Amino acid sequence: MSDMDLDVHRSGTDITEALRADVREGLRAKRKWLPAKWFYDARGSALFERITELPEYYPTRAEREILRGHAAGIADITAAHTLVELGSGSSEKTRLLLDALGAHGTLRTFVPLDVSESALAEAARAIAKEHPALAVHGVVGDFTEHLDLLPGERPRLVAFLGGTIGNFLPLDRAKFLRSVREVLDPGEWLLLGTDLVKERETLERAYDDREGVTAEFNRNVLAVINERLGADFDPGAFEHVSYWDAGNEWIEMRLRARKPMKVRVPGAGIEVEFAEGEYIRTEISVKFRQEGVRAELAEAGFRLDRWWTDEEGRFGVSLSCATDGAGGMIE
Secondary structure: OOOEEEEEOOOHHHHHHHHHHHHHHHHOOOOOEOOHHHHOOHHHHHHHHHHOOOOOOOHHHHHHHHHHHHHHHHHHHHOOOEEEEEOOOOOOOHHHHHHHHHHHOOOOEEEEEEOOHHHHHHHHHHHHHHOOOOEEEEEEOOOOOOHHHOOOOOOEEEEEOOOHHHHOOHHHHHHHHHHHHHHOOOOOEEEEEEEEOOOHHHHHHHOOOOOOHHHHHHHHHHHHHHHHHOOOOOHHHEEEEEEEEOOOOEEEEEEEEOOOEEEEEHHHOEEEEEOOOOEEEEEEEEOEOHHHHHHHHHHHOEEEEEEEEOOOOOEEEEEEEEOOOOOOOOO
16 A cells, blocks of 8 residues: 555634634624635535435536546646645545546645644545555645645645635635746646536526535534534524626625524634525636636746646636746746
């Protein structure tokens, strides 16, 4: 069996402190909001895995189709010694990259990074078992905070898949892409998954399925706050809303109060009032166009090298190279 190491840069106490800060800020705002990352406790992660299998939710299938068709080419172009996966989850799609890089003969280390220690350890052990010649070095942390702590031999390929980049507001997205560029040397690589702009009906259906799994997933953020901060939210008192904001070209997920209520959050030291119909924004999911992705990557210090879509043109995967800061690439 291969080596499997685990670095923990974020403890349960750290997670609770971060949640407390976000709840205080977001639920006391004039227009209430919560970050999407708080969906993902063990139950939330399991619900999201169910979402990826729903007929309405196309992004996972579309991205998998792209990777299945181009993983070998990605391995040839990058010749990466280290594959870094941000927000690894189950690492299911990344297995296509691991297989291709392994077949290419260059890959030596896999570095999955995720905020959930239990999920990361399980995924890392499975990868280590499947790839006995590979060093697997898991990192428990937040990819918005701990990028500079990533191990691995150069050249590295950083994979940020699933369209998760769309959960960032524009300024935060620019900051994140710059932070990725700052930890890479010129000539290293970023593989980025981006959901694309398409007709409203398809987008809204993908985030409001008939079985109600997405609604359950959305309300799970309230269960997380109840569990970690001792709040008394009644998740059933909130209605799931999926809304396409054409001006910003993003899907917005909301929880709308079905009635007036007052919620105590002892762990954050606050009490929150809701009017009937008032909502909490729990997620944005930006949809992209190729020219926009190219421009944002260039602004961060990357040169778009390859662009692929699935057969129906629903999802885009880009491979970009870190430049030397003068618009070129150091060979």
